Amino acid sequence: MSKTILSCTFCHRYTLCPICPSCHQKVVSPHPAKYSPLDKYGNYRRETRKEELQKKGLY
Secondary structure: OOOOOEEEOOOOOEEOOOEOOOOOOEEEOOOOOOOOOOOOOHHHHHHHHHHHHHHHOOO
């Protein structure tokens, strides 16, 4: 059993178990990744996000 809270990707319930007890699906950490100004993939992520917003007409 984990000491950190986890979130089910399927039913969106929170649990401490590595597998969701209600739907038996994968669980992940609900917290965002840590920010780093030296993130070597940040430019790619921002570029992709910008393209998605341009397709939707929001940028």
